[in-house]
Amino acid sequence: DIQMTQSPSTLSASVGDRVTIACRASQSISSWLAWYQQKPGKGPKLLIYKASSLESGVTSRFSGSGSGTEFTLTISSLQPDDFATYYCQHYNSYPYTFGQGTKLEIK
């Protein structure tokens, strides 16, 4: 199985900051990577697919990059609504696996 490792696990930042979350795959997954945002008590929301494609309706403050085994999610100019938990997920082959999550907290 492909293992997904996110870093950091927790990130403290302020409104207006630019933040980056990293995701590493245990083997190459080409660009078959998605990023999700999850808020307490809610289902995840797709932000980025195919490593760098912005999902329709998602603000352009979110961007994704990378290929192979190294990926990043960047949020430019944090807004109060962005404080949540973020997950990466590969969909290269079954079983799909998720990173352990990054909780973005207000500093």
Next chain:
Amino acid sequence: EVQLLESGGGLVQPGGSLRLSCAASGLTLSNYAMSWVRQAPGKGLEWVSTVAFKTFYSDSVKGRFTISRDNSKNTLFLQMNSLRAEDTAVYYCAKYKGFCTSASCPHNAFDIWGQGTMVTVSS
């Protein structure tokens, strides 16, 4: 509006069974691959199963869970047997981004998720 609505969760004893449902509105389920993803309390997300032209399962549920769908009811199901304490989680149904073709359902991200239904396995 496209919506997925899960139901059927609850409290069940170890070794028991439960069937989850996911009713779709605003889309035709048969056009897409569909999955179940779960999240244990305070933990991360875990893919459980997918139905496309074939069915796929995580090793942790293989042989115990069965995914299916009723196209006439536009509903996805997850039959869960031989339940264990470690199956305790919120179960989400999720739709694959992109259509299935006549020949295949390509791997894809999940673009629509339900609100989840809680399953608790405890004596």
